[in-house]
Amino acid sequence: MHRNRPRNPMIATLVGLRGNGRASVYTEPMWGLSMMLVLPYASVYMLALGVHDAQIGLLATISMLSQVVFGLLSGVITDKLGRRVTTAVFDIIAWVIPCLVWALAQNFWWFLIASVINGAWQVTQNSWDCLLVEDVDRAEIPKVYSLVKVAAEFSALFAPIAAVLVMNLGLEHAVRILYVNAFVIMALKVWLLYRYTTETATGRVRMQQTRGVSMWKLLSEYRGVLGLIVRSKGTIFSLCVAAVVGAVALVNGTFWQVVINKELGVPDALLPFFPMIRSLLSVLFFFTIIPRLTHAKHLKSPTLIGFGVYLAGQLLLVGIPSPEGAAVASTYALLALCLLLDAFGAGILFMLAESLVALHVDRHERSRVMAIQRTAVMLVTAPFGWISGWLSGMDRDWPFLLTSTLLVLGLVVAARFWVTTHEEHTPAESLPG
Template sequence: MNLKAKLEKLREHPLVQVLENNPGNPRTLALIEPLWGIPYNLIAPFATLYMYTQGITDVQIGLILSIAMVFQVFFSFSGGILTDKVGRKFTTMMGDFFGWALACLVWAISDNFWLFLLAAVLNCFEQINQTAWYCLLIEDARSKDLVNIYTWVSIGGLVSIFFAPLSGLFVNAYSVVPVVRVLYLLFTVSMIIKMLITLKFCRETKQGKIRRAETKGVSVFQMLGEYRQLIPYLLKDKGALKAVAVSVLLYISNMVNTNFFGLYVTQRLGLSENYLAVFPILNAAVMLVFMVGIQHRMSVAKFKVPLWTGLVLYCAAALVLILSPVNSLVPVLVYVFTAAVAAALVNPRKDALLQLSINAQERARLNALIMASTIALSSPFGYLAGWLSSLDRRLPFIFTIALFILAMLVIGHIQDPQTEEARA
């Protein structure tokens, strides 16, 4: 097969087709996601060590996280109002600037508790960005393409993970603090470039223009008061409430796995800390192969079957980890592989299910309300998981199995949502 034929075949791939069929915001935002993902994954493994090395104590780090969570809830609520008031595009750019570019600049020069706290609070502006960004991404897209659009967003994040080992090499050569300072400065530059691309190539969505016109002359306090009607509205919408429940359960399980997997495999199973840099790369590689090679072949299955399959695989992966013998690498690799396939099945569909289940006219404020509620409802489970881990390091993963089973039961009562094209 010659090069031209190969390129033609590549253009026929559903993931390529979805970018061709959704020009503008979806294509632009999906393709520039690595501008955030690459510097984030370079810094993430060393962010806490960067603080600790400069004299920030464990208690102070915990205090920064707790204060930041309070601000995250506040900014999540504010995000819906700002997204409607000033538009999806401008709010996304504002979140990128304050939540990442400016926050990373402060992190780059931080050397005491107060500067680290300021950077963490500025980073909470990212919650505003989340609400606006999701609206900007999908509101003008074809709703039947949402799973593939979210797949592209996942791919952008996964590709970025392959750059993560580079920071480890630099840290080994030059030490943590100077390397992370430079990486934060590069993160600032990268986010400014991302913001300028958004300004140039993205446009305000149709629904964004409608909401901006509807809220013109309406005070922020009045819009904040309207949440009193929005909360009962969400609670009465059984379909949306079930989708939110699934999202919260998976958010909690991901939080537990993210925070306790490394501790479990090094402290209980006795594996070397060097493997912790390998597992994310293996996870990303498996997810990429699955998303590019298999994901599009499952479109006929809609939502329920792939979600159930993914949750069953999550349970199986957790069981493998719990039953793993000490000093054995193979079961942990099986866990990583199985969990990666499960994530490839679950994550894009979970996000698409939520967006298809909520009222499109109130998407900004509902997303903000859901995000704030998810953070607030999930916050006690970090402490619970820590307490369980202190009793037995296997218990957090037994807890996640219970969460996955509960999510399966909720999904069993969800009807596959119709796309707007199908309704028409």
């Protein structure tokens, strides 16, 4: 008898997830009740406490440099402690503790301390990625990363909670409460993920191989791992794509809310609705257009489309006229179009950048190769926080001229230097079931 199953490949993957993949994806929406409530206000909160544009950009760069250090150590830590324990310990260090610092922050120095500690999230990013995909079929990896993106985007549905708090309590007091809330929810997320996961097969092998071996000895072995990366055209190409996407994300995450608030006159209370709408649109795209574009063997065309659409959104943002005072109807209409373009462009590029790295990585050295890859990407993207802060201090539109230039570079790299992936997949495996 023919067995009924969801026709949409994303739904099929979601329902079919088991073990670590299921626990990792199913706990992702908890971001919505924690960090996603507060992130739309993070930069504006810093401005309210007397931190200026150049300092905000500097903090973004310092955070990235902290991530470089932790990212370099992440492979060794993940191999020695195991994927599961590393994820739990460093989620507490990177998110739970900084949330308290942000909640109590008084000036630039508090944010500096939190930024340095928060850089430890690169360790858990490595271990969490391994926990997520090591026991998942390779053909399912792009869809699994799509589900992760969807889970994160659904979290924006909770944005009105933040808006109500800001309208009733004012920006500063509301954001402090939101950071305390994030402290509690992130602690719960850490426990749930630890409770419902097990160590991966590769993780158990690496823990056995690294038992009794010093950290310094393991770090010295990175030279051999570096050779694996340098000899792989696919890995180098995926690094270039990830670096461009990462730099654009850094600038947008830091200054998008600032420019619409300070330059285009959008009031504080409305700020969280913009990422909410962007996220809902992104979810819609992930269940409709994006699976149709990315289900086949060849990912070059969707990558080019993603860069082109994202570029259009960034240029449109720069072109929106600044109103006299508060934002007017035409401002919101143009911002809505920006959100539409960004939701698709950023969404598909995030999924493709992560998937390309995962698909090209050496399976047996995943944690250490990904550690070096992330470190390389962060070293390249780190200066863009400071550069965009410097540009924003002169003109708040200029950071987005910078991102537009980066996206043009991404288009050129993807068009001229594409390296084919999915060699191990047959067309039948790649088609939606």
